[in-house]
Amino acid sequence: MSLNILNHQHHRPLPVGFYERDPDQVAVDLIGRMVVRRALGAIVVGRIVEVEAYFGEGDPASHACRGMTPRNAIMFGRAGMAYVYLNYGVHCLLNVVTGLEGRAGAVLIRALEPVSGIEIMKKNRPVKKSVDLTSGPGKLTKALGIDLADNEVDMTVPESRLYIANGTLETRTVKASPRIGISKGEDMLLRFYDEGSLFVSK
DNA sequence: TGTGTGATAGTCT
């Protein structure tokens, strides 16, 4: 099963061009795609069911709203790179950089549905109910073993230990809502989620 | 708990 996933056409990394758009467009299109994580020869896969889009200037909730800093510089860089940062000094959060170089943008991956490698996820993040495994941005990074070392990983090449792949063409209902856990810019509908999924964060 | 910001102190010229 694991190796088939890698070989399958649908599980090659999404190309740079996919990410070279505005973050809200990329965000909508990421619902239903697969996050593929390879570590120590094992493979862990989760289907994206919730994301949030972040712009640069003009988006008060974005790390990049006040221009470039050492931490957020990657948001201005090439599309398709992973932007992983530490939140509350505790959780690592996974974003993918969008847009053309020089223009800040990113999509935060907020929730996944476990697809493959579930035993590894449970080992990384022991939980009582499996719905708690990946139903939040900090949970999913823990379950997939993603940390600061994955910052700036190129997610557009198959050699990477972390990338996003096409996924299946299931029908899904994508809904938009305000983003979660922000104190500014709540009026914008930049959170997107698969309405039917139990793994969408509360 | 790390980061960014603003305040303050220190240094150069």
Place this chain on the structure above:
DNA sequence: GACTATCACACAT
């Protein structure tokens, strides 16, 4: 005066 270093604090996709 202008620039840089250090510090303390507020707050965090």
